[in-house]
Amino acid sequence: MPHRPPLARPPLIRPAVLTDLPVLQDIEAAAGEPFRALGMAAVADDAPPSLAELERYRSAGRAWVAETVYGGPPVAYLLHDPVDGAAHVEQVSVHPDAARIGVGRALIDHLAGRAAGDGFTALTLTTFADVPWNAPYYARLGFRTLTQDQLTDGLREIRRAEAAHGLDRWPRVCMRRALPAPLRKN
Numbered sequence: 001m002p003h004r005p006p007l008a009r010p011p012l013i014r015p016a017v018l019t020d021l022p023v024l025q026d027i028e029a030a031a032g033e034p035f036r037a038l039g040m041a042a043v044a045d046d047a048p049p050s051l052a053e054l055e056r057y058r059s060a061g062r063a064w065v066a067e068t069v070y071g072g073p074p075v076a077y078l079l080h081d082p083v084d085g086a087a088h089v090e091q092v093s094v095h096p097d098a099a100r101i102g103v104g105r106a107l108i109d110h111l112a113g114r115a116a117g118d119g120f121t122a123l124t125l126t127t128f129a130d131v132p133w134n135a136p137y138y139a140r141l142g143f144r145t146l147t148q149d150q151l152t153d154g155l156r157e158i159r160r161a162e163a164a165h166g167l168d169r170w171p172r173v174c175m176r177r178a179l180p181a182p183l184r185k186n
Helices: 016-039 043-044 052-060 104-115 134-142 153-164
Strands: 012-015 063-067 074-084 086-094 122-128 173-180
Touching: 012 104, 016 043, 016 052, 016 063, 016 086, 052 063, 052 074, 063 104, 063 134, 074 104, 074 153, 086 104, 086 153, 104 122, 122 134, 122 153, 134 173, 153 173
Parallel strands: 086 122
Antiparallel strands: 012 063, 063 074, 074 086, 122 173
């Protein structure tokens, strides 16, 4: 993958709106394509979230998009769920045309700030252990891999669902990034 210089200014992170949802499906399909080169065609061919599923996240206020051009179309998105006191990153996808310039990091950092302010103690996610833009990338963003003993009930359930979906054909891990405690006002 060629290295791209970071953006001159941070991407605009905003809540997803209804008209974004088909664009998010396109982002997901495009973001899946690089998996094909790793022999993970099943991941590349997996259908993006349905419009109904994306709308559930959007209407719950748990879908965020990133724009690199103000007023332009989204180039990345993040979906999250509350899971056992953490904000769980259900999905974060960046269009390959916007990869490696800090857009994914901006989405994760945005969620971290909001989640800490909402009283969550951590961000969690599940990801492929050996895909360079998965677990190694998240480790650079401050996530650490959890052992089996450290998994919460909610993370165990997520892993069971992923295994049932066939994702365990490749090594997967659960990861956690601690969030700072909110500042108390005196």
